[in-house]
Amino acid sequence: xxxxxxxxxxxxxxxxxxxxxxxxxxxxxxxxxxxxxxxxxxxxxxxxxxxxxxxxxxxxxxxxxxxxxxxxxxxxxxxxxxxxxxxxxxxxxxx
Amino acid sequence: xxxxxxxxxxxxxxxxxxxxxxxxxxxxxxxxxxxxxxxxxxxxxxxxxxxxxxxxxxxxxxxxxxxxxxxxxxxxxxxxxxxxxxxxxxxxxxxxxxxxxxxxxxxxxxxxxxxxxxxxxxxxxxxxxxxxxxxxxxxxxxxxxxxxxxxxxxxxxxxxxxxxxxxxxxxxxxx
Numbered sequence: 147x148x149x150x151x152x153x154x155x156x157x158x159x160x161x162x163x164x165x166x167x168x169x170x171x172x173x174x175x176x177x178x179x180x181x182x183x184x185x186x187x188x189x190x191x192x193x194x195x196x197x198x199x200x201x202x203x204x205x206x207x208x209x210x211x212x213x214x215x216x217x218x219x220x221x222x223x224x225x226x227x228x229x230x231x232x233x234x235x236x237x238x239x240x241x
Numbered sequence: 242x243x244x245x246x247x248x249x250x251x252x253x254x255x256x257x258x259x260x261x262x263x264x265x266x267x268x269x270x271x272x273x274x275x276x277x278x279x280x281x282x283x284x285x286x287x288x289x290x291x292x293x294x295x296x297x298x299x300x301x302x303x304x305x306x307x308x309x310x311x312x313x314x315x316x317x318x319x320x321x322x323x324x325x326x327x328x329x330x331x332x333x334x335x336x337x338x339x340x341x342x343x344x345x346x347x348x349x350x351x352x353x354x355x356x357x358x359x360x361x362x363x364x365x366x367x368x369x370x371x372x373x374x375x376x377x378x379x380x381x382x383x384x385x386x387x388x389x390x391x392x393x394x395x396x397x398x399x400x401x402x403x404x405x406x407x408x409x410x411x412x413x414x415x416x
Contacts, residue, residue, distance in 0.1 A: 170416070199318050201316055201317075202316070203281065203316075203317060203410070203413070204281075204282055204283055204284075204410040205283070206281065206282070206283040206286060207283065213287060213378070213380075214283045214286035214287050215283055215287065215378065216283040216284060216377075216410075
């Protein structure tokens, strides 16, 4: 899903860095509230409730139809990425 | 920790519900469904309505339906007894929601994820283990695997589809 949304927005899938969080210490270090978490430049695309505890957990997203889901709504992901990422033509060009 | 095998006798248990009352499961008294679930898992929440519809639909047919939360509250604070009670008070459950604080019942059944569905015959044998249906994201499936197993049990037939892969978040074990 992430790859196809990035492609739609004109970005390369290679832009994505995957971080495996496999223990509680890493979860704490990464301030990880659950899987999957999508961050752009360190900022969570879907900010979690501040009361959420760091740890190895699944995140629950609520889709636009109101249904709970292990993944965000693709429209929400598209909107969040579109806001967080500059359009390709506006990226700084090398001199 | 191995899951119970199809055909194996299942263990009984007594667990507190959210109102503090103990609920006893005695295998061999009636057909039963034991579902390991929780508050915080998106798969459990996605299947929740379907499962509770089954509980309502089969209650009048002598099927005991028990939903059990075995998650460690330290690893998953959203699975506290208070949070469980809030959901019950809100009418979200068609039957008792039991707190397996020691996680013994989950271990005895070999439950691994939420939701993890176990159907027990009137003889106390495990006759179905797995997911409610094929897709957590398709409400129209109506927990058809679970319903089919119950229909077979109530008709006195061998369960045709006895085993599927349970799908969900891992049970949060005490560290």
